Amino acid sequence: MxxxxxxxxxxxxxxxxxxxxxVLTTPLVKAPILSxxxxxxxxxxxxxxxxxxxxxxxxxxxxxxxxxxxxxGKGVVAASAGNHAQGLAxxxxxxxCEATIxxxxxxxxTKISGVKSYGADVVLTGENFDEAYATALKFATExxxxxxxxxxxxxxxxxxxxxxxxxxxxxxxxEHIIVPIGGGGLISGIAIAAKTINPNIxxxxxxxxxxxGMKESFEARMPIxxxxxxxxxxxxxxxxxxxxxxxxxxxxxxxIVEVNDNETANAILFLLEKHKLMVEGAGAVATxxxxxxxxxxxxxxxxxxxxxGNIDVTMLSLIIDKGLVKSFRxxxxxxxxxxxxxxxxxxxxxxxxxxTNIVQIDYDRNSVKLxxxxxxxxxxxxxxxEEHQKLIRENLKQNGYRFKQI
Numbered sequence: 001m002x003x004x005x006x007x008x009x010x011x012x013x014x015x016x017x018x019x020x021x022x023v024l025t026t027p028l029v030k031a032p033i034l035s036x037x038x039x040x041x042x043x044x045x046x047x048x049x050x051x052x053x054x055x056x057x058x059x060x061x062x063x064x065x066x067x068x069x070x071x072x073g074k075g076v077v078a079a080s081a082g083n084h085a086q087g088l089a090x091x092x093x094x095x096x097c098e099a100t101i102x103x104x105x106x107x108x109x110t111k112i113s114g115v116k117s118y119g120a121d122v123v124l125t126g127e128n129f130d131e132a133y134a135t136a137l138k139f140a141t142e143x144x145x146x147x148x149x150x151x152x153x154x155x156x157x158x159x160x161x162x163x164x165x166x167x168x169x170x171x172x173x174x175e176h177i178i179v180p181i182g183g184g185g186l187i188s189g190i191a192i193a194a195k196t197i198n199p200n201i202x203x204x205x206x207x208x209x210x211x212x213g214m215k216e217s218f219e220a221r222m223p224i225x226x227x228x229x230x231x232x233x234x235x236x237x238x239x240x241x242x243x244x245x246x247x248x249x250x251x252x253x254x255x256i257v258e259v260n261d262n263e264t265a266n267a268i269l270f271l272l273e274k275h276k277l278m279v280e281g282a283g284a285v286a287t288x289x290x291x292x293x294x295x296x297x298x299x300x301x302x303x304x305x306x307x308x309g310n311i312d313v314t315m316l317s318l319i320i321d322k323g324l325v326k327s328f329r330x331x332x333x334x335x336x337x338x339x340x341x342x343x344x345x346x347x348x349x350x351x352x353x354x355x356t357n358i359v360q361i362d363y364d365r366n367s368v369k370l371x372x373x374x375x376x377x378x379x380x381x382x383x384x385x386e387e388h389q390k391l392i393r394e395n396l397k398q399n400g401y402r403f404k405q406i
Contacts, residue, residue: 007154007248009196012161012189015062019162022094023061026050028170028303033274034290041301042290043174044275045167048283048309052114054235055160055186055307056080056150057087062159063148064091072097075145079103079136081129081182081234082111083282083308084150089120100145102136104128108234108312128229129183130239151185152242161189167303168197175300178286180307181205181214181256182236184245190305191252204295205249205256206285208233208264215256217241218249232261232315235282235308257294264288268316269323271306280311330359331381331389336402339365339375347377350399354392357382378406 027046034042047055064072075098078088085101092099099120103112104127115122123139126132129150140147149156163186167174177194179187184205191203207215210231216224223241231237249256259267264281267288271277279287286304289295324330337343344363351358360380367376383389396403 006244007157007161007189007192009193011154011158012165012193015058015155015158016162016165018062018065019058019159022051023057023162024050025166028167031275031287031304034287038290038297040297040299043167043171043301043303044271044277044287045163045303045305046277047163048277048279048306052083052086052090053308053310054083054087054283055163055305056083057090058162059150059153059156059159059185059189060084060087060091060148061094062162063153063155064088064095064097066155067146071146075100075143076148077102077136077140077143077145078148078150079129079133080150081132081237082107082115082310083235084148085120085122086111086114086118086310088148089115089118092120093118100136100139102126102132102139104132106234108310108315110312111310114310128237128239151183151188152245153185157185157189157192157248159189160186161193163305164190164193164197168194171301171303173301174201174303176202176204176297176302178204178206178289178295178302178304180233180236180282180285180305181207181249182211182238182282183242184214184249186305186307187253188245188248192248195252203253204289205253206289206294207256207258208236208281208285209258209260211237211239212258213239213241214246214249215258217246218253218256221250222246231264231281232319233264233281233285235280235310236285255295257289259285259288259292259294263292265319265322266326267291268311268319272316272320277306278309278311278316279306280308281315283308328386328389329383331356331383331392332406333379333381333396334404334406335377335379335396336370336374337377339373343375344377346399347401350395350401351381351392354388354395356388356392
C-alpha cells in the first residue's frame with residue numbers, strides 16, 4: 001500500500017487555483033514524427049512556452065502566494081541555475097517584494113539577463129547550484145529574509161504538480177509521463193498528482209549522464225551525491241540528492257533513465273527543426289530519452305515534459321553547427337594545394353562543379369606541417385547529404401588534391 005505523501009493531490013489542486021489567471025496553461029500537442037516512428041501516440045507538454053520560459057514559475061508563484069504579506073515584505077532569497085530564479089523574480093515583482101538570487105558563475109547570460117529584467121538582484125557565486133545554494137542560505141539567515149528552495153519545498157512541489165493536472169484534464173487516458181530530473185521537485189509534484197488520480201500511469205524520470213546523482217540514489221535506494229556535475233543540461237545539473245525528494249521518487253516513480261549530452265543536443269535540434277520549439281538542454285532530455293530508445297514503449301499514450309526554453313544562443317549555435325555536420329548538411333575540410341596564383345581559384349571550381357556552396361574559408365601558408373611552396377585551405381561547405389559529400393571527395397581525389405575531412 002502506498003504511503004501518504006506530505007504533499008497531497010488537494011494541495012496541488014489548491015495550487016492550480018492560485019496560479020489561474022496569472023500562470024499559463026501551456027499547450028499539450030501531439031508529436032507526429034515521433035508518433036509515426038514509434039507506432040504510438042507521443043505528446044509534448046510545452047512548458048518552454050510558459051511565462052519566463054520554464055515550468056519553474058508554477059512553484060515559485062504558489063510559494064509566494066501562500067506567504068503572508070509581512071513575510072513577503074522582508075524580501076525573498078533563492079539559489080538557482082536560472083529558471084527558478086526567473087520564476088521567483090517575476091513572482092516577486094508581481095507581489096511587490098524584493099528578491100535576491102544567487103546563481104552559479106557559469107549560468108548562461110540569457111538567464112541572468114532574464115532575472116535582472118524582473119528587477120531582482122543577482123549574485124554570481126560558485127561552480128554549481130549546490131555552492132550557490134550554500135551562500136544563498138547563509139545570506140537569507142543573516143538578513144532575516146525568506147529562503148525559497150527551488151525544489152525541496154512543499155509549496156514549490158505542489159506548484160510544479162499542476163502540470164500533471166493540465167495533462168490529465170486534456171487527456172485523462174494518458175498512460176506514461178516522462179519527466180526531467182535535477183533536484184527532483186518537478187517529477188515529485190507530477191508523480192504525486194498523476195499517481196493519485198491514476199495509480200496505473202507510468203512515471204519515468206530522465207537525468208543527464210553528467211549529473212547522475214538521483215539515478216544512482218534511486219537504484220541504491222539511498223542518497224548518493226555526485227562528486228561533480230558537467231552537462232549542457234544546466235537546469236538539471238544538481239550535485240547533491242535531497243533525501244525527502246528521493247523518498248517521494250522511490251514511492252511514486254517507476255524508473256529513471258539517463259541520456260548523454262550528444263543525445264540531448266540531438267533532441268534540441270529535432271525540436272527546433274521539426275516542432276519549431278526553442279528548448280534548453282534540461283527541457284530536451286525527456287524527448288531525447290524517447291528518440292534514443294531509453295524507454296520501453298508499447299502502443300501507449302506517452303507525454304514528454306518539455307520543461308524549459310531558456311537556452312544560451314552561443315550554446316544553441318554550437319548545437320546547430322554540430323547537428324549540421326552529423327546530418328551531412330555541412331562538411332569541413334582541410335585541403336593541401338600549391339601556394340601559387342590561381343591554385344585557390346581552381347579548387348573553388350571543383351566545388352562549383354559539385355554544386356556546393358562555400359560558407360567559410362581560411363588560407364594558411366605558414367604552418368610548420370607544410371612543405372615549402374604549399375598551403376592549407378580550411379573550408380566549410382554546405383552539402384545536401386551523404387551522397388553529395390561522397391561526390392565532393394571523389395572529385396577532389398580525381399583532381400589530385402590531398403585533403404582531410406574534419
